[in-house]
Amino acid sequence: xxxxxxxxxxLAARQxxxxxxxxxxxxxxxxxxxxxxxxxxxxxxxxxxSNPVLMLQQLQAVQAEREKPVSAVVRPPWNDTVxxxxxxxxxxxxxxxxxxxxxxxxxxxxxxxxxxPRGIRGMGGTMRASRFGRDTDYVAQAERELCVLVQVxxxxxxxxxxxxxxxxxxxGVFIGPGDLSASMGVAGQVNHPTVRAAIDRAxxxxxxxxxxxxxxxxxxxxxxxxxxxxxxxxAVTHDQVLMRKAADEVAARFKNKPIAGGxxxxx
Numbered sequence: 001x002x003x004x005x006x007x008x009x010x011l012a013a014r015q016x017x018x019x020x021x022x023x024x025x026x027x028x029x030x031x032x033x034x035x036x037x038x039x040x041x042x043x044x045x046x047x048x049x050s051n052p053v054l055m056l057q058q059l060q061a062v063q064a065e066r067e068k069p070v071s072a073v074v075r076p077p078w079n080d081t082v083x084x085x086x087x088x089x090x091x092x093x094x095x096x097x098x099x100x101x102x103x104x105x106x107x108x109x110x111x112x113x114x115x116x117p118r119g120i121r122g123m124g125g126t127m128r129a130s131r132f133g134r135d136t137d138y139v140a141q142a143e144r145e146l147c148v149l150v151q152v153x154x155x156x157x158x159x160x161x162x163x164x165x166x167x168x169x170x171x172g173v174f175i176g177p178g179d180l181s182a183s184m185g186v187a188g189q190v191n192h193p194t195v196r197a198a199i200d201r202a203x204x205x206x207x208x209x210x211x212x213x214x215x216x217x218x219x220x221x222x223x224x225x226x227x228x229x230x231x232x233x234x235a236v237t238h239d240q241v242l243m244r245k246a247a248d249e250v251a252a253r254f255k256n257k258p259i260a261g262g263x264x265x266x267x
Contacts, residue, residue: 001137002129005093007040007071008147011172011212011232019073019235021216025050027061029239034065041070042216042235046077046098056090056128063091073149073233079105081120084112089127094147096174099154103163106150110169113146115139147171149214149233152202153179161202165209172212172233175202191222203229 010017019040020033025048033041043058044050050058055074062072074092076083079100087095097109111119123139124130130138148169152161153176165173177190177199186192199215206213207230214233217223223236 001135002142002145003093005071005145005147006069007073007094007233008145008171010039011147014212014232016227016231017071017233019233021235021238023048024239024243025054025058027054027057030058031061031064033239034062034070035067037068038070040073040094040233040235042073042075042096044075046075052086052090055087055092059091073147079109079112079150081108081112084109085122085124088113088121088142088146089124089129091128093145094149096149096151098151098176099179100150100152100164101154101157102160103167106164106167106170109150110148110167113148114143114169118143149174149212151176154183155180155198156183158198158202161205162209165206165211170211172214173202173206174214174216174233175199177215177217190217191219196222199226200229203231 007017017039019042020036020038021042022030022033023044030041030043041062043055045055059072062070071094072092073094073096074087075096075098076087079097084095100106100109113119113121115121115123126133149172150164150170151174152158152164157164177195178188180198181187181190181192181195184195186195189195203213212232213230215226215231216235217226218237218241220236223234226234
């Protein structure tokens with residue numbers, strides 16, 4: 001029997017899930033973050049130097065957390081049938097699929113996670129997801145514990161938001177604020193009034209379709225606002241940003257600081 005997907009069931013119950021975005025592609029970092037107390041971790045391969053072998057190790061590290069279970073959300077580099085199969089076979093239960101532009105691409109994502117006759121996922125008899133074949137119910141039961149999230153991240157895709165969200169098998173729609181701002185002519189300005197308004201409307205539209213809205217927003221005030229607007233899976237920080245900011249601040253405090261006995265520290 002496939003393990004219960006806590007993240008999927010929380011979204012279905014409309015319980016907000018607070019997450020951390022991780023692009024530091026190493027199981028050591030994944031294990032560290034897994035113990036922090038987030039509900040979910042986004043393990044990235046689209047904008048991170050990762051692959052299925054490394055992702056397997058990251059999943060093992062996250063799933064080893066004993067204090068409080070944390071859900072791993074894996075983002076493949078593309079909405080690609082072969083890549084989806086590989087990440088599912090190594091044990092990913094929740095996928096975030098980038099740059100979904102229309103209903104057909106959303107349907108393709110769902111088909112890729114389902115076995116025939118409901119989909120096109122290839123059969124693998126001894127993959128990790130089925131406990132290497134020991135879980136004889138896996139093929140029959142896997143679909144109910146798999147969670148499919150799609151990214152809507154352009155103005156064009158927003159125009160088709162309902163047709164994407166209403167695809168059977170889509171659990172949630174993630175609004176990509178960075179790419180959306182670029183498509184709207186204000187690249188990088190995720191808090192531009194036009195971008196903010198489009199995102200706010202998108203949350204309401206996704207909820208009206210009965211699906212879960214999500215976003216990455218490291219501006220704390222805006223992240224809380226997104227939650228108040230109904231976003232159900234919100235990544236509120238980013239591991240690289242955390243490390244960069246902390247490192248920059250420490251270096252700035254010590255650079256050229258006078259030291260006891262005279263002289264200047266040059267750390």
